[in-house]
Amino acid sequence: MSRKFTAEHEWIEPTDANTATVGITVHAQDALGDVVYVDLPEVGSHHAQGAVAGVVESVKAAADLYMPVSGTVTEVNEALRADPALANSDPLGAGWFFKLKLDDAAQLDGLLDATAYDALTAK
Template sequence: MTLKFTADHEWINAADTAAAVVGITVHAQDALGDVVFVDLPEVGKTVAKGDVAGVVESVKAAADIYMPVDGEIVEVNEALRDDPALANTDPLGAGWFFKVKLADVAQLDGLMDATGYDALLKTL
């Protein structure tokens, strides 16, 4: 599994660059609390790295989901739309947000691996 992280607390699993999976980290869902709504991007939409791709709302706050890489949305997690709590109960699995076809695989090199992300968390 090619799992990378952003400083904005998104993760991307790019084991399949034609359909890399994106979600929020355990830290993000802990900070948000109980997720009650997700606004997922439209399939077919091209989103640039760093742009807002969706929104997650919890009982505490709303937060933007930022695109970790340039790419085209190829699938959204309809199960998450139906049951937003999946973002809390399984943020690195069934609680994924969308899949993206990467425009530039090299952008993954600019993201953190698990060790780098853990180091970031220690500074917060």
């Protein structure tokens, strides 16, 4: 499966049928500016699709991090907690936020593909 995107500027990339990795998009980190702090969800916490799972703070603003799909957090990126600038330098790679076990992989079908996300951010 390929990476999907939300209108709130999160990305989610399935690693298999039941798990995925979540982060913020290049567009989001551009809009935020230099990220100085991330509040990541607790491992084992469950969140519904669309719920606030964390906060990203930058020199410009603070923004909520929303759950792209419903699921349970299985891992958080401790390297990001130690060095929030990873969200700027590598938002689609080393700057990932958390991993989760999906409640319903079919929710991924309702998210944006790369073409649709690019069209959204071009406006």
